[in-house]
Amino acid sequence: MSTATQTSLALEMPSxxxxxxxxxxxSWFLTGDHKRIAVMYIVSISLMxxxxxxxxxxxxxxxxxxxxxxxxSDTYNKLFTMHGVVMIFxxxxxxxxxxxxxxLIPIMVGARDLAFPKINLASWYIYIIGMIFMLAAIISGGVxxxxxxxxxxxxxxxxxxxxFTAIGILIAGFSSIFTGLNFxxxxxxxxxxxxxWFRLPLFxxxxxxxxxxxxxxxxxxAITLILVALERGLHIGIFNPALGGDPVLFQHMxxxxxxxxxYIMILPGFGVISEIIPCFARKRIFGYSAIAFSSIxxxxxxxxxxxxxxxxxxxxxxxxxxxxxxxxLVAIPSAIKVFNWTATLYKGxxxxxxxxxxxxxxxxxxxxxxxxxxxxxxxGVDMHVTATYFVVAHFHYVxxxxxxVAYLAGMHFWWPKMTGRMYPEAPAKLSALIVFxxxxxxxxxxxxxxYMGMPRRYHSYPPEFQVLNVLSTxxxxxxxVGLLMPMFYMLWSLxxxxxxxNNPYRxxxxxxxxxxxxxxxxxxxxxxxxxxxxxxxxxxxxxxVVG
Amino acid sequence: xxxxxxxTLQAHHHHDPxxxxxxxxxxxxxxxxQFGMWVFLITEIMFFGGLFGAYLIYRNLYNPAFVAASTSxxxxxxxxxxxxxxxxxxxxxxxxxxxxLGARKLLVFWLGATLVLGSVFLGIKGIxxxxxxxxxxxxxxxxxxxxxxxxKGEKLxxxxxxxxxxxxxxxxxxxxxxxxxxxxxxxxxxxxxxxxAYHGAYPPxxxxxxxxxxxxxxxxxxxxxxxxxxLYLVSRSPVH
Amino acid sequence: MSAGGDHIVSPKIYVTIWLILLAFxxxxxxxxxxxxxxxxxxxxxxxACTKATLVILFFMHVKYSPxxxxxxxxxxxxxxxxxxxxxxADYLSRAWxx
Ligand SMILES: [Cu+2]
Numbered sequence: 001m002s003t004a005t006q007t008s009l010a011l012e013m014p015s016x017x018x019x020x021x022x023x024x025x026x027s028w029f030l031t032g033d034h035k036r037i038a039v040m041y042i043v044s045i046s047l048m049x050x051x052x053x054x055x056x057x058x059x060x061x062x063x064x065x066x067x068x069x070x071x072x073s074d075t076y077n078k079l080f081t082m083h084g085v086v087m088i089f090x091x092x093x094x095x096x097x098x099x100x101x102x103x104l105i106p107i108m109v110g111a112r113d114l115a116f117p118k119i120n121l122a123s124w125y126i127y128i129i130g131m132i133f134m135l136a137a138i139i140s141g142g143v144x145x146x147x148x149x150x151x152x153x154x155x156x157x158x159x160x161x162x163x164f165t166a167i168g169i170l171i172a173g174f175s176s177i178f179t180g181l182n183f184x185x186x187x188x189x190x191x192x193x194x195x196x197w198f199r200l201p202l203f204x205x206x207x208x209x210x211x212x213x214x215x216x217x218x219x220x221x222a223i224t225l226i227l228v229a230l231e232r233g234l235h236i237g238i239f240n241p242a243l244g245g246d247p248v249l250f251q252h253m254x255x256x257x258x259x260x261x262x263y264i265m266i267l268p269g270f271g272v273i274s275e276i277i278p279c280f281a282r283k284r285i286f287g288y289s290a291i292a293f294s295s296i297x298x299x300x301x302x303x304x305x306x307x308x309x310x311x312x313x314x315x316x317x318x319x320x321x322x323x324x325x326x327x328x329l330v331a332i333p334s335a336i337k338v339f340n341w342t343a344t345l346y347k348g349x350x351x352x353x354x355x356x357x358x359x360x361x362x363x364x365x366x367x368x369x370x371x372x373x374x375x376x377x378x379x380g381v382d383m384h385v386t387a388t389y390f391v392v393a394h395f396h397y398v399x400x401x402x403x404x405v406a407y408l409a410g411m412h413f414w415w416p417k418m419t420g421r422m423y424p425e426a427p428a429k430l431s432a433l434i435v436f437x438x439x440x441x442x443x444x445x446x447x448x449x450x451y452m453g454m455p456r457r458y459h460s461y462p463p464e465f466q467v468l469n470v471l472s473t474x475x476x477x478x479x480x481v482g483l484l485m486p487m488f489y490m491l492w493s494l495x496x497x498x499x500x501x502n503n504p505y506r507x508x509x510x511x512x513x514x515x516x517x518x519x520x521x522x523x524x525x526x527x528x529x530x531x532x533x534x535x536x537x538x539x540x541x542x543x544x545v546v547g
Numbered sequence: 548x549x550x551x552x553x554x555t556l557q558a559h560h561h562h563d564p565x566x567x568x569x570x571x572x573x574x575x576x577x578x579x580x581q582f583g584m585w586v587f588l589i590t591e592i593m594f595f596g597g598l599f600g601a602y603l604i605y606r607n608l609y610n611p612a613f614v615a616a617s618t619s620x621x622x623x624x625x626x627x628x629x630x631x632x633x634x635x636x637x638x639x640x641x642x643x644x645x646x647x648l649g650a651r652k653l654l655v656f657w658l659g660a661t662l663v664l665g666s667v668f669l670g671i672k673g674i675x676x677x678x679x680x681x682x683x684x685x686x687x688x689x690x691x692x693x694x695x696x697x698x699k700g701e702k703l704x705x706x707x708x709x710x711x712x713x714x715x716x717x718x719x720x721x722x723x724x725x726x727x728x729x730x731x732x733x734x735x736x737x738x739x740x741x742x743x744a745y746h747g748a749y750p751p752x753x754x755x756x757x758x759x760x761x762x763x764x765x766x767x768x769x770x771x772x773x774x775x776x777x778l779y780l781v782s783r784s785p786v787h
Numbered sequence: 788m789s790a791g792g793d794h795i796v797s798p799k800i801y802v803t804i805w806l807i808l809l810a811f812x813x814x815x816x817x818x819x820x821x822x823x824x825x826x827x828x829x830x831x832x833x834x835a836c837t838k839a840t841l842v843i844l845f846f847m848h849v850k851y852s853p854x855x856x857x858x859x860x861x862x863x864x865x866x867x868x869x870x871x872x873x874x875x876a877d878y879l880s881r882a883w884x885x
Contacts, residue, residue, distance in 0.1 A: 224597060641798060
């Protein structure tokens with residue numbers, strides 16, 4: 001069905017969708033429908049994102065002036081800690097998998113639901129309980145360990161609510177494990193007839209790779225946090241140097257999860273970009289299997305590099321060399337993806353719709369974030385810039401410029417599928433532009449600050465750093481505007497948006513063949529797949545009306 | 548284009564009330580839940596793996612302390628408990644076997660036997676913990692490794708080694724404690740399974756729940772199979 | 788039990804495995820009282836691995852299950868060994884000097 005014929009008809013909302021199949025509070029809170037659970041997750045993680053954003057705003061306000069005048073240093077410690085904890089465990093780790101992934105993976109593989117709908121619902125409740133613990137910690141006075149909970153600071157010295165926060169993260173971890181487990185089984189066992197592994201959309205591959213990390217890494221974080229809690233509560237001394245314990249062992253165990261965790265956050269983003277680029281370049285994705293395998297390679301190599309966070313913690317020189325070397329290796333699969341996306345764009349007929357604008361921003365920002373990661377992976381450079389704003393900038397280029405931008409790209413791209421209505425194009429394009437400008441203005445100066453030696457996690461700084469800090473805070477306010485805009489126009493579009501039709505972008509993939517929004521069991525008939533995922537070139541003859 | 552990719556497959560029928568809507572066949576349903584169970588057990592491997600890793604490192608760092616501490620725990624109870632758990636693995640396997648044959652009463656019997664053996668294990672674990680408590684070997688609670696060694700005719704260890712033994716005991720309690728927690732959860736599920744099995748909830752071909760629980764129970768057994776030598780046995784002879 | 792074609796394992800096999808496991812437990816306890824030096828932990832862990840393998844293959848039916856299950860287990864053990872080996876690599880090489 002071409003867009004031309006579609007738009008010429010007056011589009012109507014389908015009569016039978018997952019949104020109107022049943023009503024009432026119970027029909028949502030006891031649902032097994034992966035699409036409804038995805039919607040519940042979107043609301044929950046958006047709230048956590050706003051909360052994390054409030055903390056970020058306060059941090060940037062404090063750093064507007066060199067003197068620590070707005071907050072006490074203790075308060076400032078709490079602010080950046082809670083910004084990190086809320087953003088990472090409340091938003092970034094669940095983000096794309098539990099929302100877009102939850103909504104789309106069953107549809108993309110041609111299934112009626114995930115393999116275990118009850119576990120999926122349970123994962124949401126567990127996430128909420130985890131967040132309640134975290135919020136309890138925040139309300140009762142907060143926590144100031146930094147999001148990394150380094151021992152013995154967290155176990156011996158601080159009197160803040162480390163326990164509550166650790167338990168919250170532990171609980172949220174189980175939610176993550178359940179999601180990963182569900183995805184793995186679904187991809188293995190629920191594919192529609194004809195849906196071979198190499199016909200799977202790359203979004204499925206990348207979420208599958210992220211799920212492997214969730215399942216293998218999160219339990220190690222869980223036991224580490226349990227040991228921290230035992231140590232703090234019962235003083236058992238596993239990480240306490242006074243009793244012969246080794247704090248560096250905590251770092252090993254923590255980073256065994258937390259380095260791969262950044263791939264939990266970014267891999268699904270790669271998947272989103274791999275769907276959007278071919279659609280708006282109207283071309284088959286270049287190097288499908290290279291991109292698919294690079295996701296798996298990232299998941300595996302991601303487990304071999306964790307000690308690059310510990311070069312100055314006193315690990316042995318030899319193992320530092322190995323970890324540094326493997327860190328460079330992990331850049332290869334990431335680069336493979338960037339090259340393949342670029343090659344897909346080459347000679348494509350590119351349409352600059354909002355998702356595509358976000359996707360292009362992603363490629364640029366992620367490349368900067370990734371390459372500066374290599375600076376940090378080199379032991380010599382890391383000694384110089386570790387624990388400075390260089391690290392902060394690198395991390396935000398990957399997590400905000402990469403993951404958050406990919407999340408926004410995906411939310412725009414699949415919004416018509418989720419809601420049946422289009423987002424308004426003009427403000428959406430504007431928001432993409434504002435986010436891009438605001439983001440760079442916020443974080444690029446931080447690279448320079450870090451290189452000049454400004455350490456992170458202090459509320460005051462020497463006056464010569466002020467100009468760049470003012471730029472950064474100004475950028476943060478621009479970025480905030482860009483991020484708040486979608487919240488408003490997306491909500492607006494729920495009622496007033498144009499009715500989208502089944503396939504507003506003439507995209508390939510099973511999700512575009514069912515109605516928008518899809519019916520409760522996704523398809524009226526089980527699809528039989530006969531083609532690869534990105535067959536855009538057979539439709540190039542059709543009229544181009546997109547954009 | 549939608550027509551070229553989608554053709555009709557026979558509509559999805561529900562002859563079987565126990566077939567969940569997302570699955571096409573009973574085979575797929577059973578296969579998926581077993582696969583899921585194994586993936587879950589992998590997460591458990593990694594969970595205990597963190598503890599085993601910590602054990603390995605500290606054992607290397609503080610070998611004399613680990614030898615002294617390990618020798619102070621009663622090999623007798625550990626060995627008996629190992630046998631108890633191995634027996635419970637047999638009764639569990641027999642339970643799954645009975646379920647496959649559709650022998651309801653036998654299933655209830657074997658599950659009951661598993662529950663009894665599991666409780667015996669936990670009881671013995673309780674005795675061991677109590678002994679450690681009376682010997683002041685619980686880190687964080689007036690820990691003193693040399694507390695009653697003199698009156699028992701055992702050699703006192705130097706102060707620094709005595710401090711390091713607390714690391715061994717911290718790991719001992721963390722590892723056996725996490726294991727016991729898994730046993731307690733398992734016993735709770737067993738009570739539920741026995742009650743359901745008694746009411747005939749697991750006919751042949753619909754006993755995946757029993758099978759998956761069996762996998763869990765055997766897994767917990769395997770953890771103990773490693774905990775026993777690591778905590779009770781390997782440090783008895785000092786390595787030079 | 789392989790999904791679908793329920794493979795019924797004879798109770799005889801279960802009892803045999805059970806007896807072997809008990810025998811190994813006896814052996815490993817007896818061996819702990821002898822001083823084999825460096826070989827004590829090696830013997831104990833070899834026996835433990837053998838016991839675990841028997842439980843996995845027979846009690847947990849992996850011998851009769853799809854190959855995929857073995858792959859999943861192998862995958863878990865692989866990542867477990869990464870955790871152990873790379874962490875230990877740091878501790879063991881700390882005393883070395885460049
Ligand atoms: Cu890292």
